[in-house]
Amino acid sequence: MSLPKPLIIGNWKMHGLSAELETLVRALAKRHAETPKPGTLGICPPFTLLIPAKAVLQGSGILLGGQTCHAKGQGAFTGDISAAMLADAGCEIVLLGHSERRAGLGETDADVKAKAEATLSAGLTPVVCIGETEDQYVAGETLDVLGAQIDGSLPDGADAERLVVAYEPIWAIGTGRTPTMDEIAKVHAFIGERLAAAGVSGTPVLYGGSVKPDNAAAILALDGVDGVLVGGASLKVDDFFTIYAAGAGTAA
Ligand code: 13P
Numbered sequence: 001m002s003l004p005k006p007l008i009i010g011n012w013k014m015h016g017l018s019a020e021l022e023t024l025v026r027a028l029a030k031r032h033a034e035t036p037k038p039g040t041l042g043i044c045p046p047f048t049l050l051i052p053a054k055a056v057l058q059g060s061g062i063l064l065g066g067q068t069c070h071a072k073g074q075g076a077f078t079g080d081i082s083a084a085m086l087a088d089a090g091c092e093i094v095l096l097g098h099s100e101r102r103a104g105l106g107e108t109d110a111d112v113k114a115k116a117e118a119t120l121s122a123g124l125t126p127v128v129c130i131g132e133t134e135d136q137y138v139a140g141e142t143l144d145v146l147g148a149q150i151d152g153s154l155p156d157g158a159d160a161e162r163l164v165v166a167y168e169p170i171w172a173i174g175t176g177r178t179p180t181m182d183e184i185a186k187v188h189a190f191i192g193e194r195l196a197a198a199g200v201s202g203t204p205v206l207y208g209g210s211v212k213p214d215n216a217a218a219i220l221a222l223d224g225v226d227g228v229l230v231g232g233a234s235l236k237v238d239d240f241f242t243i244y245a246a247g248a249g250t251a252a
Pocket of ligand 1: 210229230231232
């Protein structure tokens, strides 16, 4: 089953203690219940909060996601978590290949592909993240880099109904800088063509990198942008809900 567009997904990264179940998760569920919008709203908190967050989100229509998973279903992999465990905790999506994991932990395209296949096997939807460094952007290599990441990271047997791609220019993450709207539109058009060539035409493509309440409407209005992946602003209920409302073309 495909996820209704636009998709507004919050990546909490390594933020969030149990106190945030009330101040963030319950508060978001309340806002969503009061003023529901078309589209898909989801959050990816840290592993420790998944099960209690699921309890808070029960019946809210807000999706829960993991921030990564192991490629194997179980085994002697200390400190890791499997897609089956994320499914068991109530997740429906898994972020994979975030640049913070590619750069900081050496995740390769092949790793991301294997994890995406494990995610599909567990019945979850992979959100495959791709993006260029600032050097690559300046050198005009963005499309080559993204094309190679798409070709290397997509799971075998991918199906547009059960796949999401997130374009996150690394230099835009947490910096307050974004590409121009024209650049985002061009990159998304390229990604859409590359996905079509890979047989997964219609896969939702999200933009991520310094999405804030004041730029979300313009970004979400662009052709080829099917949603946003939000870091810092997803940790503030008002900001995150305003971004979600922007996707629906309505003021919060
Ligand atoms: P920021 O929204 O904080 O720039 O983070 C983007 C991101 O990395 C989402 O995955």
